[in-house]
Amino acid sequence: MYSMNDKVSTRQVKLILILDMFSVSVLILPRVTVEVARQDGWILVIGGTLLAFLYSWFIAQLVKKFPEETFVDFSGHIVTRPIGMLLSLFILLFFILSAAIKIRIFGELTKQILLPDTPIEFIIISLLLICTYLSRKGYECRARVAEILFPITLIPLILILLFAIPKVEIPNLAPFFQLSWKEFFSGSYYVSLTYITLILLLFSNAFVQPPNKSGGICRTSLLVVGLLKLSTVVMTIAIFGAKGTQRQIWPVMTLMQVIHLPASFIERQEALMMIFWLNTVFSIVSGYLYFSSVIVTKMIKSNEQFYLVLPLLPFIYILSLYPSDIIEVYNWQQWLRRKIGPIFLIVIPFLLWLIAKIRKVGATSEEKK
Amino acid sequence: MKKKNKYLSILFVTLLLLTGCWDKKEIDDQQFVISLGIDKSEKETISSKNSYRYNITYATPNLSTVQKNGGGNEPFRYFQYVTGDTLTGTIKKAQAYYLEPINFEHVKTIILGKELAKDKVLFQEVLDYIDRTPQFGRTVLVMIAENTAKEILEAKEETKPFRNRYAIHSQDITSIPDELIIDVGKVLNQLINNEGTTFIPRIKKGKNNLGFSGGAVFRDYQFQGWLDEAQVRVLSWTLGKNKGGYFPIWYQGAYVPYEVSHISSKVVSATYDKYLKVKVQIETEGDISEYILDNSKKYIDSKWVKQLEIELEEAIKKEIRDVFDILQMEYKVDIIGLKDQLKLKYPKVWKEIKEDYEKIFEEAEIEIDVNISIRRIGMVY
Known part of the structure; x- marks a missing residue:
């Protein structure tokens, strides 16, 4: 093993962030935007991404003040340790619940499309175990895995989108710009919440070398993810129409069925697509798992992180199987994203940044120079 | 001792790998449906509480004729007929009869009988089933039979039977005018986005051939007439x-x-x-x-x-x-x-x-x- 010092480069963090942000949410994003703004849904993606730039600015400013520290440490510095601990505990719960929902969605889709006879429990356990294996090895390992997964996930996706272009029917997007300002803002706000994984930056900054480049990391990865999401949403609406998109549970999966590869080379592209998409789920779930274990490590002031991953598994497993059907899972996801997401994505980073500014805790940019 | 343990563990891991999996699909044991014909059953009277609503005819290729010099006088395709209350039920029934799982992943054409197309409820049911079932691709061609789908599927052509000449690939079909190539994805999109309005081509059985001629017009999921x-x-x-x-x-x-x-x-x-x-x-x-x-x-x-x-x-x-x-x-x-x-x-x-x-x-x-x-x-x- 070489250089297992748990330090990763900014480039690697960008790759991780892109994979994480581009995970489950993109599968349902077209439907969600269409529900708000009908055929103009794609405009919301632009608005949402712009808002996410704003959130990321606060997060970047916050973590800049505390290089080499995770959220658990610096929230203690800013708002005293007990409150910091409480916040960390909430984030821990949020991570566990998010991981559970992501993994359940993944399980449901795999069962429906790839493995109809395999029990969903088995699908979930096997993915959880492999995520545990990765999480135990630390952040550096995650970065290396992201480097491998990045091309094999995104290149096929872009190729498949290109194959779908002939099926696009522009009249489905017309008439343009029919949404009201209210719809635009509420919709953009909602879309911006799909970038919730930005909060992983609150923790990951401690592992980045050099540590004060968070702003740039956020901008690049948001731009890439924003463009990918935009093109996916535009294509989906243009192919299925507004009402057709609304009917699909997984519009992007159905998008794969539309494509007809020459000479019936591969007949069920959505199965192929699942395999690529699985990579991003793997990335995000192992991310949540890893940072959950990091929070526990910091909270109990342990030196080692790896042995704390496995005890988290039962919680995630049971929670993931708790909702009875796919619609309930979706409702949980909505609740988590709409009600809880904003607190962690917007309110907490902003307040902490404000308090840190007022109390003058943490390194300022002038000091570093 | 340690070495022994190592070998043992390798053996155990191999055991795990040899168990196979839940979702194994033996390719010989599958009935790969190529074309699917759906008709309204003659016994269908009231839409509810009737176990004979659909007549399904499906064709599976005779794989031995696909090979270069195999086949001989064997038929190109086998047909199965089954009647049932819902599409799912009918297909389950077929599976029970023929003891082989039916696979719709390679369906190329879906032919709807005339009577079925004229029945609003059945028409909506069939299209919803196709939309909802992940096995069906969205590039499956859909057409309406002049009489029954069964007749079209069974039709013998002078040279070879209706062996999905129309279905293999849209580019191969020179005999179909462009506007008649309509896949199920397009039909579904039109129906959903335009309040049940669509056009589906009609396939007609001649004396010793099959051909497209005109099509059916739908409004509000209801058959309106032919063109x-x-x-x-x-x-x-x-x-x-x-x-x-x-x-x-x-x-x-x-x-x-x-x-x-x-x-x-x-x-x-x-x-x-x-x-x-x-x-x-x-x-x-x-x-x-x-x-x-x-x-x-x-x-x-x-x-x-x-x-x-x-x-x-x-x-x-x-x-x-x-x-x-x-x-x-x-x-x-x-x-x-x-x-x-x-x-x-x-x-x-x-x-x-x-x-x-x-x-x-x-x-x-x-x-x-x-x-x-x-x-x-x-x-x-």
Whole structure:
């Protein structure tokens, strides 16, 4: 093993962030935007991404003040340790619940499309175990895995989108710009919440070398993810129409069925697509798992992180199987994203940044120079 | 000791790998359905509480005839027939009869019987099933049988049976005009986005062949009526498709076909004032490929061509007019793509009429402007 010092480069963090942000949410994003703004849904993606730039600015400013520290440490510095601990505990719960929902969605889709006879429990356990294996090895390992997964996930996706272009029917997007300002803002706000994984930056900054480049990391990865999401949403609406998109549970999966590869080379592209998409789920779930274990490590002031991953598994497993059907899972996801997401994505980073500014805790940019 | 443990653990891991998996699919044990025919059962009386609603016919290929020199006198395909209450139930029943899982991942064509298409509920059920079941791709071709789907699937053609000549690949099918290639994804999109309005081509059994002829028009998921071959051809002109199609006209003592090599159609103006007023412009380019061998007759010259162009324009305009009248008055359904064009180009007009579009379309005044250019006349004057 070489250089297992748990330090990763900014480039690697960008790759991780892109994979994480581009995970489950993109599968349902077209439907969600269409529900708000009908055929103009794609405009919301632009608005949402712009808002996410704003959130990321606060997060970047916050973590800049505390290089080499995770959220658990610096929230203690800013708002005293007990409150910091409480916040960390909430984030821990949020991570566990998010991981559970992501993994359940993944399980449901795999069962429906790839493995109809395999029990969903088995699908979930096997993915959880492999995520545990990765999480135990630390952040550096995650970065290396992201480097491998990045091309094999995104290149096929872009190729498949290109194959779908002939099926696009522009009249489905017309008439343009029919949404009201209210719809635009509420919709953009909602879309911006799909970038919730930005909060992983609150923790990951401690592992980045050099540590004060968070702003740039956020901008690049948001731009890439924003463009990918935009093109996916535009294509989906243009192919299925507004009402057709609304009917699909997984519009992007159905998008794969539309494509007809020459000479019936591969007949069920959505199965192929699942395999690529699985990579991003793997990335995000192992991310949540890893940072959950990091929070526990910091909270109990342990030196080692790896042995704390496995005890988290039962919680995630049971929670993931708790909702009875796919619609309930979706409702949980909505609740988590709409009600809880904003607190962690917007309110907490902003307040902490404000308090840190007022109390003058943490390194300022002038000091570093 | 340690070495022994290592070997043992390797053995155990291999054991795990040898167990196979839940979802193994032995390729020999699957019935790969190639075409699926769905008919309304004759016993169907009331839609509820009847265990005989659907007749399903499905064809699976005889794999031994697919091989190069295998087969001999064996049939190309096997047929299975089964009746049931719901599609899922029917297919489960078929699985129970033939003890082999049925696989729909390779379905190329779905043929709906005429009676089924005319039954609103059954039609909606079938299309929902296709949409909901992940096994069906969205590129499956869909068509309506002139009588029953069973008859179409069983039909023998002179050379070879209906072996999905129409289904293998849209590019391979030279006999189907473009506008008739409609996959199920497109039908579903149209139905969902346009309040149950769509057009599905009709397949017809001749004496010893099969062919497409016209299609069925749906509004509000309800079968409205047929369009015949000539009407569909005209319809495709207004959609700006039908490249490679032709239009025959009686001109100066001979039957002259006009072969279309390029066509485009667009709405050039639209206004709404009590009623909708639209102008559709169709521009085509094409060739004259036949005339008459008669030396006493005048050769083709530019005057002759000009005159023919004008006559063609008039004739085509009239035919389009007739089809539009049927669509507007009788079927009351916009399958000419007018809605899409209005949405795209005249959003202001569209905004005014979208609430009551169906009615407004019925009363709309559609002006047709056909512009024909004859580019080539073959090798002789």
